[in-house]
Amino acid sequence: MEISITSRETIKPSLPTSAECKTQKLCLFDVFQLNTYFPLILFYSKTTNLQGFSDVSTQLKKSLSEALTIFYPLGGRRCDYFSIDCNDEGAIYMEASVNTNMEVFLKPPKLELLNKLLPCEPNKCHPHQEVLPQLLVQVNIFQCGGIAIGLCNLHILLDAYSCSAFLKTWFAICKGSKEEISWPDFFSASSSFPPRNTIGVRAGMLNINKDLNIEEICSTRRFLFDYKAINELKSMSTTSDETKPTRYQVVSSFISKHMIVSIKEEYCDKTRPMVALHVVDMRKRMGEPFSKGAIGNLLWPALVVLEDVNKNTDIIDLVKIVKEGVEQLTKELFKKIENDPNFLWSDECAELMLEGIAANKPISLVFTSWANMGFKEMDFGGGKPLWLAQRGGTKESIPNTVILMETREGIEAWITMKETHLTILEHDVDFLRFALLNPSILI
Structure with a gap:
């Protein structure tokens, strides 16, 4: 089975981040996370609800841009040990073609090939001083029309719950159900548990x-x-x-x-x-x-x-x-x-x-x-x-x-x-x- 990258681009927020939100303070528990990406892949069968992949691709990218405006730190980069510069550099978005049907891939799942559906190597520990994108996405299209969306989320800001909130927002915008948006609160954690260079x-x-x-x-x-x-x-x-x-x-x-x-x-x-x-x-x-x-x-x-x-x-x-x-x-x-x-x-x-x-x-x-x-x-x-x-x-x-x-x-x-x-x-x-x-x- 071959998985070929067909495109790679940077998706930036649809609107610039306001001046008062340019710096996102990390909380105490953020700074103790390893500088690593945790992965998630979602598999979807082809349905009559979707148009051709070209239209799906356009809608996914457009809605991702809008979601990054709401989850603006995900479009930024870590600037020091304690904060993220919300500079709107954006998320990495890739598309790939898979030369087999999804049914073949999933019966049983080819676990040894899963990493190829991801936009970067997951769970690898990077030096804390290395500046990395907060989010990378790879949309994989199978021959049958099925889609697998692979995400790599930088653990510095997101845990699984936070990732879920972001996905709910992105997908709600994508399908036109903005009432389902999960509005984020970026301040409770850092204000309640500010990082300190101390013991305990x-x-x-x-x-x-x-x-x-x-x-x-x-x-x-x-x-x-x-x-x-x-x-x-x-x-x-x-x-x-x-x-x-x-x-x-x-x-x-x-x-x-x-x-x-x-x-x-x-x-x-x-x-x-x-x-x-x-x-x-x-x-x-x-x-x-x-x-x-x-x-x-x-x-x-x-x-x-x-x-x-x-x-x-x-x-x-x-x-x-x-x-x-x-x-x-x-x-x-x-x-x-x-x-x-x-x-x-x-x-x-x-x-x-x-x-x-x-x-x-x-x-x-x-x-x-x-x-x-x-x-x-x-x-x-x-x-x-x-x-x-x-x-x-x-x-x-x-x-x-x-x-x-x-x-x-x-x-x-x-x-x-x-x-x-x-x-x-x-x-x-x-x-x-x-x-x-x-x-x-x-x-």
């Missing part, structure tokens, strides 16, 4: 992420947990007098167990501690002062220590550890922040984040959920996406990361690990009882 959260963040920032040659696999598997995991994780855990809690706990088993097979020291970092959306946990449209990396890494986990560990015990660990940490932390915003810069905050992992260099697993953010509803005029994808292939990246995505069939887990660990995982019979390895997409 900085020390905690840097220590937690120290080993995570080391890139290794990794591969990515896709596993589907359908609704039947999720319900069975929930039943296994609940006693009669308890409320059932969430989809996220059971799936992430189940994956944690089997990732740990696969990783420990390589290490002689089976006692090396393991921790799971669950990325928590602060908007949902804190509410005010954050509006629904608050843009930025409003994320908090809730750390859960996973002691003595092995193939005989019961899922009900892991779910309890994850549930209580995340809830206790975030409840305690956010209560302290609400009572005293300066708590973030205190030694106590750093100690809270690092509690239980100071010694022995633990192996870290990182879990992020993209569920309930509206990605599977993104319609630019031709209907909802058939499928959402991340990245594929074998590349240098940070290992032991999991992104959970909502699909029509259930929850997909995109797991990135060293190839040796993934090989063990994908041959784990107990894991495959619930997880389907890269099933075909129904078209």
